[in-house]
Amino acid sequence: MRYLPHTPEDIDAMLKVAGVGSLDDLFQSIPPDGRRKKPLHLPEPLSEWELNDHIDKLGTGMAVGPNYRIFMGAGSYAHHIPAVVSDLLGRSEFVTAYTPYQPEMSQGTLQAIFEYQTLTSRLLGMEVANASQYDGASALAEAVLMAMRISRQKKQVAVSRAIHPHYRRVLETYLAPTDYKIVWLPYRPDGVTDLGALDTVDDLAAVAVQSPNFFGCIENLETVAQRAHAKQALCITAFSEPLAYGLMKNPGSQGVDIACGEGQSLGIAPSFGGPALGMFATRMKHVRSMPGRIVGQTVDTDGRRGFVLTLATREQHIRREKATSNICTNNSLCALTAVMYMATLGKTGFKDLARLNYDRCEYLKAQLRNAGFALPFAQPTFNEFVVDFGKDFEKTHLRLAADNVIAGLPLERYYPELAGHYLLCVTEMLTKDDIDRLVAAVS
Amino acid sequence: MKEYPGATGLILNEPLLWEKGKQGRSGFSMPRRDVAPQPLDDRLAGDGPDFPQLSEIDVVRHYTRLSQWNFGVDTGMYPLGSCTMKYNPKTNERQAAQPGFARAHPMLDDDLCQGILQLMYDLEQFLIEITGMDAATLQPAAGAHGELTGMLLFHAYHKSKGAARSKIIVPDTAHGTNPASAALCGYRPVAVKSNDQGILAPEAVAAVMDEQTAGIMVTNPNTLGLFEENINKISAIVHAKGGLVYGDGANMNAVMGIVHMGQIGIDVLHLNLHKTFATPHGGGGPGAGPVCVRRHLEPFLPVPRVIKQKGRYRLSQNFKHSIGRLHAFYGNVGVLIKAYSYILSMGAENLKKASQLAVLNANYIKEKLKDTFHLAYDRPCMHECVFSDKLQQPYEVTTLDMVKRLMDYGFHPPTIYFPLVVPGALMIEPTETEAKEDIDLFIDSLKAIAAEARDNPELLHAAPARCRRKRLDETTAARKPILTG
Numbered sequence: 066m067r068y069l070p071h072t073p074e075d076i077d078a079m080l081k082v083a084g085v086g087s088l089d090d091l092f093q094s095i096p097p098d099g100r101r102k103k104p105l106h107l108p109e110p111l112s113e114w115e116l117n118d119h120i121d122k123l124g125t126g127m128a129v130g131p132n133y134r135i136f137m138g139a140g141s142y143a144h145h146i147p148a149v150v151s152d153l154l155g156r157s158e159f160v161t162a163y164t165p166y167q168p169e170m171s172q173g174t175l176q177a178i179f180e181y182q183t184l185t186s187r188l189l190g191m192e193v194a195n196a197s198q199y200d201g202a203s204a205l206a207e208a209v210l211m212a213m214r215i216s217r218q219k220k221q222v223a224v225s226r227a228i229h230p231h232y233r234r235v236l237e238t239y240l241a242p243t244d245y246k247i248v249w250l251p252y253r254p255d256g257v258t259d260l261g262a263l264d265t266v267d268d269l270a271a272v273a274v275q276s277p278n279f280f281g282c283i284e285n286l287e288t289v290a291q292r293a294h295a296k297q298a299l300c301i302t303a304f305s306e307p308l309a310y311g312l313m314k315n316p317g318s319q320g321v322d323i324a325c326g327e328g329q330s331l332g333i334a335p336s337f338g339g340p341a342l343g344m345f346a347t348r349m350k351h352v353r354s355m356p357g358r359i360v361g362q363t364v365d366t367d368g369r370r371g372f373v374l375t376l377a378t379r380e381q382h383i384r385r386e387k388a389t390s391n392i393c394t395n396n397s398l399c400a401l402t403a404v405m406y407m408a409t410l411g412k413t414g415f416k417d418l419a420r421l422n423y424d425r426c427e428y429l430k431a432q433l434r435n436a437g438f439a440l441p442f443a444q445p446t447f448n449e450f451v452v453d454f455g456k457d458f459e460k461t462h463l464r465l466a467a468d469n470v471i472a473g474l475p476l477e478r479y480y481p482e483l484a485g486h487y488l489l490c491v492t493e494m495l496t497k498d499d500i501d502r503l504v505a506a507v508s
Numbered sequence: 509m510k511e512y513p514g515a516t517g518l519i520l521n522e523p524l525l526w527e528k529g530k531q532g533r534s535g536f537s538m539p540r541r542d543v544a545p546q547p548l549d550d551r552l553a554g555d556g557p558d559f560p561q562l563s564e565i566d567v568v569r570h571y572t573r574l575s576q577w578n579f580g581v582d583t584g585m586y587p588l589g590s591c592t593m594k595y596n597p598k599t600n601e602r603q604a605a606q607p608g609f610a611r612a613h614p615m616l617d618d619d620l621c622q623g624i625l626q627l628m629y630d631l632e633q634f635l636i637e638i639t640g641m642d643a644a645t646l647q648p649a650a651g652a653h654g655e656l657t658g659m660l661l662f663h664a665y666h667k668s669k670g671a672a673r674s675k676i677i678v679p680d681t682a683h684g685t686n687p688a689s690a691a692l693c694g695y696r697p698v699a700v701k702s703n704d705q706g707i708l709a710p711e712a713v714a715a716v717m718d719e720q721t722a723g724i725m726v727t728n729p730n731t732l733g734l735f736e737e738n739i740n741k742i743s744a745i746v747h748a749k750g751g752l753v754y755g756d757g758a759n760m761n762a763v764m765g766i767v768h769m770g771q772i773g774i775d776v777l778h779l780n781l782h783k784t785f786a787t788p789h790g791g792g793g794p795g796a797g798p799v800c801v802r803r804h805l806e807p808f809l810p811v812p813r814v815i816k817q818k819g820r821y822r823l824s825q826n827f828k829h830s831i832g833r834l835h836a837f838y839g840n841v842g843v844l845i846k847a848y849s850y851i852l853s854m855g856a857e858n859l860k861k862a863s864q865l866a867v868l869n870a871n872y873i874k875e876k877l878k879d880t881f882h883l884a885y886d887r888p889c890m891h892e893c894v895f896s897d898k899l900q901q902p903y904e905v906t907t908l909d910m911v912k913r914l915m916d917y918g919f920h921p922p923t924i925y926f927p928l929v930v931p932g933a934l935m936i937e938p939t940e941t942e943a944k945e946d947i948d949l950f951i952d953s954l955k956a957i958a959a960e961a962r963d964n965p966e967l968l969h970a971a972p973a974r975c976r977r978k979r980l981d982e983t984t985a986a987r988k989p990i991l992t993g
Contacts, residue, residue, distance in 0.1 A: 069861060075943070076868065099739060116603065116852055129608055139615050161593075170579040232836060338614030339842065341840075365979060366978045372980075376986055388684070391689040407559055408567050
C-alpha cells in the first residue's frame with residue numbers, strides 16, 4: 066500500500082526496539098472480550114485508476130451545471146469560482162496544516178484568517194468576525210446561544226419564519242435540551258418579517274431575522290434593530306447570500322448586534338451543501354462572549370508584526386464546561402477560500418458582480434410578470450424571489466427537469482400555505498438566454 | 509554530522525492585503541452584461557464593502573508567500589498528539605472535486621442526486637462495519653459537533669425513558685470539548701480521575717455513577733495513549749444504572765480492525781474523518797464528525813437520513829423520534845467523499861495495518877526516548893506516547909522551550925501541556941505514514957535538544973530562530989486585542 070512506508074525489515078527492527086515479537090503483540094493491553102473476532106468486511110482495495118472510474122460513474126449521474134440550468138438557490142448558490150481561488154487553495158501548506166497552535170510555524174494561516182476577519186467585518190459592517198463556524202445554520206444557533214449568555218436571565222428569543230427552514234430546524238435542535246423558548250414571528254404579505262408580536266412578549270434575549278430572507282426579500286434591519294433594542298434585546302441577522310451586501314446596506318450600519326450566516330457564495334463549491342462556511346461577526350463589546358477561535362495581531366521578540374490565536378480563555382480547551390461554546394473547529398480552509406475570493410473580486414468587482422446578479426434576477430421577475438405570473442411578495446429582493454406558478458405546476462416542473470431545467474424550489478414542503486409557489490434564483494452563471502428560455506418554457 | 513530538515517532559507521516578506529493594490533484593479537473575470545441595469549430602491553442600497561483592489565498576480569503572490577510561512581504534513585513530520593496528522597492522499601482531492609459532486613445543489617430531488625446519495629449510504633455502512641456499531645449519521649461537521657450530536661442523543665434517549673438526567677461522567681484525561689459539549693445539553697460534568705496506571709478504575713466510576721447520571725464520555729484509547737483496559741466493566745456499571753456510554757473516537761486510528769466498539773459497550777461513538785480517515789485538516793477545518801450508534805439509539809439519529817428503497821436512494825425525514833437537524837444540509841460532503849475514497853483505496857487489511865504501524869511507530873519512539881525524557885506512564889502505548897519536561901527542569905528548560913527548538917530542526921512540535929494530568933506534557937503521535945528514517949531523525953533531534961537543554965539552555969529560550977517569526981507575544985495579543993486591520 067503506497068501510503069504505508071514500512072518495509073518488512075523496518076518492521077522487524079522496530080518491533081525489536083519495542084520489545085515485542087509481532088505486530089499483534091503490540092495490542093496485548095486490549096482485553097480479549099474487546100477484540101474483533103472476524104476481520105473487517107469491506108470491498109477489496111481499489112487502485113487509483115479504479116477509484117477514478119468508480120467516482121466518475123457516481124458523479125456523472127448527478128444533475129449539475131452546465132448540463133443543467135438550475136434556477137435554485139435556497140441557501141446554496143452557484144457562482145463562478147475563479148481559477149485563482151481553486152489553485153491557491155490547493156497549496157498544501159494550507160491544506161495539510163492543523164489549527165495554528167504553534168504560531169511561528171503557522172503565520173500563513175494566521176495572517177490569512179486575520180485578513181478574513183477584517184474583510185468579513187468590512188463586508189458586514191461589524192467590528193469583529195471569526196472563522197470558526199461550520200455553516201450558516203450552526204452560526205445562527207451559536208448566535209442565539211451567545212445572546213442568551215449576554216442577557217444572562219432571559220429565556221426567550223423571537224425568530225422570523227422567513228429564516229431558512231433548515232436553519233430554524235437546526236436552531237430548534239440546539240435549543241431542545243435547554244429551557245430557552247422560541248417565539249416565532251410570521252411574515253407579512255409583502256414578504257418581510259412581521260414584528261407585531263414583539264409588543265406582547267417580554268423576557269426577550271434576541272430578535273433574529275434573515276436578510277435577504279428565505280424568500281429573497283430584503284428585511285428592514287434598521288427597524289428590526291430598533292424594535293429589538295427597545296425590548297433590551299439583541300438584534301441578530303442571519304444570511305445565506307453574502308454577495309447581497311455588495312449592493313445592499315450592510316447589517317452593521319443598521320444597528321445589528323450579531324451578523325451570522327453562510328459564506329458558501331464566496332468561492333466555495335456547493336458540494337451538496339458542505340463543507341460550508343459559518344460567518345460570524347459582532348461588536349467589540351461582545352467579543353468575550355463570542356464562540357470560536359479568533360486571530361489577533363501581536364509582535365515577536367524582535368518587535369516584528371505577527372499573528373496568534375487569542376482570547377482563548379473563552380474556549381473549551383481552557384474553560385471546559387464553562388466555555389462559550391464547544392467549538393474546536395477553526396474553519397480555516399473555507400475562510401481562506403472566502404478571503405481569496407473577496408480579494409480577487411475587490412471593491413469594484415464585488416459590487417459589479419452583486420449588481421449583475423440583481424439585474425439578471427430583476428429581468429427574470431419582469432419577464433415572469435409580463436407572462437402573467439404573480440410575484441406575491443412586493444418587498445425588493447436580491448437574486449432570488451418567490452413566484453406563484455399555480456398548484457398545477459408540479460407536472461411542468463418535472464417536465465422541465467427532464468429537459469435539464471430546474472425551475473426553482475417548491476415551497477409547499479416548508480410553507481404549506483405557499484402551495485404552488487416556487488423560490489427562483491438567478492446568479493451570474495445563468496445568462497439572459499437561459500432566462501428567456503425558462504420564461505418561454507413555463508409560459 | 510547529521511543533516512536535519514530544518515534550514516534557513518529565503519523567506520519573502522508580504523504585507524497585509526490592504527497594504528497592497530491600487531484603485532481600479534480587480535482580479536475577476538466579469539461576465540458579459542446582457543441585461544440593462546434595473547431600478548434599485550435607494551433606501552436599501554449600500555456603498556459596497558471597502559475591499560482592497562488587486563490584480564490577479566497580486567493575489568497569487570500574496571497567498572503563495574503566505575503559504576510558504578506555513579508548515580503542513582506535506583512539508584514534514586507533524587507529530588501532534590491526539591490530532592492524527594497522517595498523510596492526506598492526493599487522489600482523494602481529485603475525487604471530491606469531481607464536477608458531479610462539487611457542483612451538486614443540495615436541494616434537488618433525490619432522483620437527480622443518486623450518485624452522491626449512494627456514496628453517503630455506502631460510507632455509513634463502511635463506518636458501521638469499522639466501528640462495530642449498528643447505524644450512523646454523517647451530518648456532524650466536526651468532532652465536537654459529533655459530541656454535541658451524541659449528547660443530544662443521550663438527552664433524547666433518557667427523555668424517552670421518562671427521566672431526564674442531570675450529570676455526566678467525564679474523566680480527567682478527556683478532550684476539553686467533551687465537558688463543553690455535555691454542558692450544551694445541560695449536563696453537569698462529574699470528573700473522575702484516572703488511576704496510577706493512567707486508566708480508569710471501575711471502582712472510581714461506580715463511586716459516582718447513579719440514576720441522575722446520563723452516562724459517561726470515554727476516549728479509548730485515552731489521551732495518554734493507553735487503552736482503557738477496564739472498559740467492559742465500566743460499561744456494565746454505567747448500563748446497570750440505566751446510563752449510556754459515549755465513545756470519543758478521536759483516537760480510532762489505533763484500533764481499526766482490532767477493537768469492536770459495540771463489544772466493549774459503547775452506545776454512541778463519533779469519528780473524526782480528518783484524523784483516522786486521512787482527510788486534510790485544512791488549518792483547523794473543515795473536518796467531519798460522523799456519529800455511529802447501537803440499535804437502541806438509532807430512532808433518535810438526526811434527519812434527513814439516507815435510506816435505500818428498491819435500489820434507489822432517498823433522503824428521509826420520516827423518523828418521528830429524531831433529535832432533528834444538525835447541519836443546514838447533510839454535513840461536510842466534500843470531506844465525506846475523501847474519507848470514502850480513502851477507505852476504498854485501503855481496504856480492510858490495510859486499515860488494520862495502518863493501526864498496527866501507527867502503534868508500532870509510537871512504541872518505537874517511546875522506547876527510544878524514554879531515557880532522555882521522563883515518560884509519564886511506562887507501559888505499552890497505543891498510537892501516541894506522553895513524556896514530560898521533568899528531567900529538563902533542573903536546567904530551567906520547559907516543554908515549550910524544547911518544542912520551539914524542535915521547529916529549528918525542521919519538525920512540527922508535538923501536542924504540549926495536554927493531557928492536563930501530566931504537567932509539562934509532550935504528547936507525540938507519529939502516525940503510520942512516517943517512515944522509520946524520518947522517525948529516527950525526529951528522535952535524534954529531540955535527543956540533540958535534550959543535550960542543548962543541559963549545555964546551552966539559552967539556545968532553547970531564544971528558539972525558534974529559523975522560522976519567519978521568533979516567539980510571539982501572546983499575552984499582549986490577549987490584553988490589547990487587535991482583531992481586524
